[in-house]
Amino acid sequence: MNLIELNEQIQTEEQAVNYFESIRWGAIPKCAHCDSEDVSPMQKDFRRKCYGCDKMHSVTVNTHLHNTKLPLKTWLCAISIISDAKKGLSARQLQRNIGVSYETAWLMYHKIRKLMHRYVELTGVVEMDETYVGGKPRKGRGQDKINLRDEEIAEFDRAAKIYKYEFPELKEGDYKKPYTQKPHKRGRGTEKIPIVGMVSRKGEVIAEVMRETTKKNLKAMVKKHVDEERSLLITDSFSGYNRFDEFIRHLQVDHHRMFSYKGINTNSIESFWAIIKRGIIGQYHQVSPEHLPNYITEFVFKYNNRNNENIFEELVRSTMQKV
Numbered sequence: 001m002n003l004i005e006l007n008e009q010i011q012t013e014e015q016a017v018n019y020f021e022s023i024r025w026g027a028i029p030k031c032a033h034c035d036s037e038d039v040s041p042m043q044k045d046f047r048r049k050c051y052g053c054d055k056m057h058s059v060t061v062n063t064h065l066h067n068t069k070l071p072l073k074t075w076l077c078a079i080s081i082i083s084d085a086k087k088g089l090s091a092r093q094l095q096r097n098i099g100v101s102y103e104t105a106w107l108m109y110h111k112i113r114k115l116m117h118r119y120v121e122l123t124g125v126v127e128m129d130e131t132y133v134g135g136k137p138r139k140g141r142g143q144d145k146i147n148l149r150d151e152e153i154a155e156f157d158r159a160a161k162i163y164k165y166e167f168p169e170l171k172e173g174d175y176k177k178p179y180t181q182k183p184h185k186r187g188r189g190t191e192k193i194p195i196v197g198m199v200s201r202k203g204e205v206i207a208e209v210m211r212e213t214t215k216k217n218l219k220a221m222v223k224k225h226v227d228e229e230r231s232l233l234i235t236d237s238f239s240g241y242n243r244f245d246e247f248i249r250h251l252q253v254d255h256h257r258m259f260s261y262k263g264i265n266t267n268s269i270e271s272f273w274a275i276i277k278r279g280i281i282g283q284y285h286q287v288s289p290e291h292l293p294n295y296i297t298e299f300v301f302k303y304n305n306r307n308n309e310n311i312f313e314e315l316v317r318s319t320m321q322k323v
């Protein structure tokens with residue numbers, strides 16, 4: 001629901017409370033304490049009295065919005081604006097849009113980000129990669145890219161022939177030759193913060209801040225989020241991914257030699273990193289390490305719901321979950 005539709009359908013605070021009640025309880029309001037349906041009509045302060053336990057309650061009791069001092073219409077406006085912003089928006093922009101203080105807008109946004117967390121299981125062709133956020137690139141020694149040798153091309157041909165029937169996402173494609181790297185150090189070896197992500201070519205992505213990109217941590221992430229029996233994992237040649245073929249079908253792409261060969265590439269996860277970096281640079285400008293996981297959660301949630309027309313309702317439903 002975009003902001004125009006929201007303001008047409010929900011014009012008053014009472015209508016906003018009724019909307020939250022319908023999300024939480026359905027057609028019949030209940031007691032937030034004992035779940036009894038024997039409750040009073042809504043009073044002037046938007047609360048109801050339960051005739052079963054004799055307690056007063058509002059729709060936000062024991063939910064993620066418990067004890068909020070803000071009108072629920074303001075929360076609905078914030079959720080609508082945030083869910084429509086593909087690459088996010090700054091807390092300053094949210095402040096201006098909903099008419100609250102900067103501190104309030106910042107806290108609201110982070111609460112909504114935390115509600116975006118979902119467990120995701122990936123299957124099919126899964127690409128895994130890391131990216132690094134923060135700081136500026138430092139000058140260093142460049143490295144020329146190296147073209148594939150004939151025997152390496154033959155090895156990728158063999159892999160593509162084996163997997164192309166089980167994983168049709170591996171489509172025929174041209175051999176994309178590499179280019180010469182610019183002379184500065186990037187990623188590993190800098191002070192930037194590593195983020196590890198995996199994306200299924202069927203559509204969903206998972207990403208998390210990983211302070212230490214060790215083989216143990218990377219393997220644990222794969223085992224947690226990937227269906228090992230029905231998946232093919234594609235990574236770059238980082239040593240942390242070595243010997244992953246001991247527990248999952250695994251192909252490695254050496255980016256010093258090539259970017260893509262017959263569908264064997266990490267282009268999908270690289271595209272997701274581009275969304276994150278454009279969002280951080282263009283909207284937030286600077287993200288603290290402490291709160292970076294919340295920002296990553298937002299990008300993951302919006303990517304996975306990019307075709308979901310009910311993303312607004314899903315977030316409102318999350319606010320009404322019991323805590």
